[in-house]
Amino acid sequence: MVAENTGNTPSRPLPPSPEKLEWGSDAVAWTLRSLPIDFIALNPGASYRGLHDSLVNVLEDTAPEMLVCLHEEHAVAMAHGYAKVTGRPMAVALHSNVGLMHGSMAIYNAWCDRAPMLILGATGPVDANLRRPWIDWIHTSQDQAALIRPFIKWDNQPASVEAAVESILRGWQATIRRPQGPVYICLDVSLQEKALDKPLSLPDPSRFAPGEPPVPSxxxxxxxxxxxxxxxxxxxxxxxxxxxxxxxxxxxxxxxxxxxxxxxxxxxxxxxxxxxxxxxxxxxxxxxxxxxxxxxxxxxxxxxxxxxxxxxxxxxxxxxxxxxxxxxxxxxxxxxxxxxxxxxxxxxxxxxxxxxxxxxxxxxxxxMESTAAVNTQSSYQRPPLPSQTGVFDLLALATTLASTLENRDVSYLRLPLGWPSSTSTFRHPLDYLGYDGGAGIGSGPGMVIGSALALRGSSRLPVAVLGDGDLMMGANALWTAARHKIPVLIIVANNRAYYNDVAHQETVAINRSRDVENKWVGQRLDDPAIDLASIARAQGFQAEGPILDEESFRTALKKAITAVENGQPALLDVVVKAGYMSGVVDFNSDSHSDGNK
The missing domain is CATH 3.40.50.1220 (TPP-binding domain)
Incomplete structure (x- = not known):
C-alpha cells in the first residue's frame, strides 16, 4: 500500500534503553519509538499527561513528533490524510471520553475509507479511590471504546504496563492488516503514571509484524x-x-x-x-x-x-x-x-x-502471458470537454486551475462533489487522493493537511479544492499547517451556501409541487458573507479573497503557487456560481449533504 518517494522519510533514532524507563508512560513511548510511526497528532489533554511528558522528555518530541491540533477531529483527520499518501498509520492521542467523542466523526471517515491509524485514548483512574474530585469522574467512563466500537477494527484497555506494550504491538498488527482501519487503545491515567520499580522485559517488535495478506487460490x-x-x-x-x-x-x-x-x-x-x-x-x-x-x-x-x-x-x-x-x-x-x-x-x-x-x-x-496484446483503444468515445457557460462557476474554476497547473507535478488532495473531472488528468497514484470515506463534512481541512505533511519535501505540489461549508466546519485545522510548516494550497470553491442541500430542497419542492424559490431558505452562508481569507490569515496562511472572476483567480493562483513552493501554506477564497453540471449528481438517491458546500 505504501506510495513511494513522498519525500517524508526521516531517519529514526533507536528506542531508549529499558534502564532509562521510569514510568508506565515511558514504556508506551518506547513502544511507539520501536514502530515506524513518524508523527502523533494530538490536542493536549490531562488524561494522557503522563504520555505527553514521556513523548517530550524521553523521546525528545522525535519519532514520533507531536503535531499540535486545535480539535481532536482534526488530529484524526490528519492521520487519515497521511495514510492516503503513505499507506502507513500515524498515531493519534485523544483526551479521555470527551476527546473521543470529538474525534468520533473523523474515526468513522477513516473506517469507511479503510485508513490505518493507531489511536491512543485515555481515561481517568479506573480505581475510583484514585480519582480527583469532579474532573476525574466526568473524564472516566466504563468501556470507553463502546462509543466507537462499531467503526474500528480492534480496541483494548490494558491493565498493566506490560499489557500496554503488548496492546500497542497488537494494535499495530491490526491496523495495517488488510482491510485496514483504525484501532483504539485506552490508557488508564494511573497506568501511565505508575512508577517502574525495575527495568521491564521488553519484547522485540520485529517478531510481532503481521504476515502478508491472503491471495486467491x-x-x-x-x-x-x-x-x-x-x-x-x-x-x-x-x-x-x-x-x-x-x-x-x-x-x-x-x-x-x-x-x-x-x-x-x-x-x-x-x-x-x-x-x-x-x-x-x-x-x-x-x-x-x-x-x-x-x-x-x-x-x-x-x-x-x-x-x-x-x-x-x-x-x-x-x-x-x-x-x-x-x-x-x-x-x-x-x-x-x-x-x-x-x-x-x-x-x-x-x-x-x-x-x-x-x-x-x-x-x-x-x-495471461501467452495472450498476444490486443486492441488498446476502447471502443467508447471519450466525451468532449464541457462547454464554458460564460459565468464563473465550478467548471471555470476547474479549467483555469488545470491550465495553470498543467506543467507541474500536482497531487489533488481533495475535490468536491460536482467537480467536472474531465478537466483533470491523473497519471500517477499520487495525482488524486480521493474523498473522505464517510461523507462527514468538516474533514477536508484536517485531511488535506495530513496528506500535505506526507508530501512535504517531495517534488509534488499539494492542492485541495474544498467547499466553503467543509472549510468552515474545520477551519481551525489550518493553524496546524502553519505551526508545523506544512506547505499546501487550499482553494475554496465558495458558493456561499450549503448547496448540496439546496439542490435536495429543490428536488423535494418539485416532487411536492411547492415553490422552488424557497429552496434557499436556511441554506445560505451569506448576509454577512464569511471572510474566509481573513480566517486563514489569522492562522498563519497566505490568503486572498473573495476572488470573483477568472482573471483575478488566475493571478492569485500563480502567486499562491509560488508561496507554497517556497514552503508556505496558502488559501484562495474563490466565489463561484452555485450549481452542478448536468448528470453529476442524482438528488433523488442521495442523503446527507456531502457535496461542494
Missing part, C-alpha cells in the same frame, strides 16, 4: 483466466487498490493485455491513468448514462475492490441479474459488521477472489 485464478479468455468485451472496475507505482503499471499492463475498458471512481484515489485510451470516461462520484451504457454492454466485469459493486450492478441491471459475468477481487468482507452499512449492497458475483487486487493482477498477468 491457484484454482480460482485459473478459472478467472478461463473466463477472461472467453470474454469479448471485458471491463475492469479499478477501485481501492495499491498506491504503489509498480502496481499501477501492472494494472495498465493487464488492461492492455486484455484489451479491457477501465473505469475509476472519484470517491477514491486514482487507480488508472485517466487519459489512457482504455479509460474513455472521466472518473465520477456516481454513474452517469454513459457509464451505465458502457457497463451494460460488458460480457465480463473484473472488479478490483470496486467501491459499492452491488450498488453499481443494480444501477445498471435493476433486477439484480447482470448479463455479464462478474469477477470480484476483495478482502473487504473480512471487515464487515452489523452496525456500519458501509459494506454496501450485496453484489451478485460469479467468481469471488478472496485476496488483494494486487495479488489478483499478479496472478492474472502470469496466466
Amino acid at each position: 491457484a484454482g480460482k485464478l485459473d478459472t478467472a483466466a478461463q473466463m477472461i479468455r472467453a470474454a469479448r468485451n471485458p471491463v475492469i472496475l479499478a477501485g481501492r487498490v495499491s498506491r504503489d507505482s509498480a502496481d499501477w503499471a501492472k494494472r495498465v499492463k493487464l488492461a492492455e493485455r486484455l484489451g479491457a475498458t477501465v473505469m475509476t471512481d472519484l470517491k477514491i484515489a486514482a487507480a488508472f491513468p485517466t487519459d489512457h485510451p482504455l479509460h474513455p470516461l472521466p472518473p465520477a462520484f456516481r454513474l452517469d448514462s454513459a457509464a451505465v451504457h458502457l457497463i451494460s454492454e460488458a460480457d465480463l466485469i473484473i472488479s478490483l475492490d470496486w467501491l459499492d459493486l452491488g450498488g453499481t450492478l443494480y444501477t445498471v441491471w435493476p433486477d439484480g441479474k447482470p448479463s455479464a459475468k462478474i469477477i470480484h477481487a476483495s478482502l473487504d468482507d473480512y471487515g464487515m459488521n452489523g452496525w456500519a452499512m458501509n459494506h454496501q449492497r450485496m453484489a451478485p458475483v460469479d467468481l469471488a477472489l478472496d485476496g488483494t487486487p494486487e495479488s489478483t493482477v499478479d496472478g492474472l498477468l502470469e496466466r
Whole structure:
C-alpha cells in the first residue's frame, strides 16, 4: 500500500534503553519509538499527561513528533490524510471520553475509507479511590471504546504496563492488516503514571509484524483466466487498490493485455491513468448514462475492490441479474459488521477472489502471458470537454486551475462533489487522493493537511479544492499547517451556501409541487458573507479573497503557487456560481449533504 518517494522519510533514532524507563508512560513511548510511526497528532489533554511528558522528555518530541491540533477531529483527520499518501498509520492521542467523542466523526471517515491509524485514548483512574474530585469522574467512563466500537477494527484497555506494550504491538498488527482501519487503545491515567520499580522485559517488535495478506487460490485464478479468455468485451472496475507505482503499471499492463475498458471512481484515489485510451470516461462520484451504457454492454466485469459493486450492478441491471459475468477481487468482507452499512449492497458475483487486487493482477498477468496484446483503444468515445457557460462557476474554476497547473507535478488532495473531472488528468497514484470515506463534512481541512505533511519535501505540489461549508466546519485545522510548516494550497470553491442541500430542497419542492424559490431558505452562508481569507490569515496562511472572476483567480493562483513552493501554506477564497453540471449528481438517491458546500 505504501506510495513511494513522498519525500517524508526521516531517519529514526533507536528506542531508549529499558534502564532509562521510569514510568508506565515511558514504556508506551518506547513502544511507539520501536514502530515506524513518524508523527502523533494530538490536542493536549490531562488524561494522557503522563504520555505527553514521556513523548517530550524521553523521546525528545522525535519519532514520533507531536503535531499540535486545535480539535481532536482534526488530529484524526490528519492521520487519515497521511495514510492516503503513505499507506502507513500515524498515531493519534485523544483526551479521555470527551476527546473521543470529538474525534468520533473523523474515526468513522477513516473506517469507511479503510485508513490505518493507531489511536491512543485515555481515561481517568479506573480505581475510583484514585480519582480527583469532579474532573476525574466526568473524564472516566466504563468501556470507553463502546462509543466507537462499531467503526474500528480492534480496541483494548490494558491493565498493566506490560499489557500496554503488548496492546500497542497488537494494535499495530491490526491496523495495517488488510482491510485496514483504525484501532483504539485506552490508557488508564494511573497506568501511565505508575512508577517502574525495575527495568521491564521488553519484547522485540520485529517478531510481532503481521504476515502478508491472503491471495486467491491457484484454482480460482485459473478459472478467472478461463473466463477472461472467453470474454469479448471485458471491463475492469479499478477501485481501492495499491498506491504503489509498480502496481499501477501492472494494472495498465493487464488492461492492455486484455484489451479491457477501465473505469475509476472519484470517491477514491486514482487507480488508472485517466487519459489512457482504455479509460474513455472521466472518473465520477456516481454513474452517469454513459457509464451505465458502457457497463451494460460488458460480457465480463473484473472488479478490483470496486467501491459499492452491488450498488453499481443494480444501477445498471435493476433486477439484480447482470448479463455479464462478474469477477470480484476483495478482502473487504473480512471487515464487515452489523452496525456500519458501509459494506454496501450485496453484489451478485460469479467468481469471488478472496485476496488483494494486487495479488489478483499478479496472478492474472502470469496466466495471461501467452495472450498476444490486443486492441488498446476502447471502443467508447471519450466525451468532449464541457462547454464554458460564460459565468464563473465550478467548471471555470476547474479549467483555469488545470491550465495553470498543467506543467507541474500536482497531487489533488481533495475535490468536491460536482467537480467536472474531465478537466483533470491523473497519471500517477499520487495525482488524486480521493474523498473522505464517510461523507462527514468538516474533514477536508484536517485531511488535506495530513496528506500535505506526507508530501512535504517531495517534488509534488499539494492542492485541495474544498467547499466553503467543509472549510468552515474545520477551519481551525489550518493553524496546524502553519505551526508545523506544512506547505499546501487550499482553494475554496465558495458558493456561499450549503448547496448540496439546496439542490435536495429543490428536488423535494418539485416532487411536492411547492415553490422552488424557497429552496434557499436556511441554506445560505451569506448576509454577512464569511471572510474566509481573513480566517486563514489569522492562522498563519497566505490568503486572498473573495476572488470573483477568472482573471483575478488566475493571478492569485500563480502567486499562491509560488508561496507554497517556497514552503508556505496558502488559501484562495474563490466565489463561484452555485450549481452542478448536468448528470453529476442524482438528488433523488442521495442523503446527507456531502457535496461542494
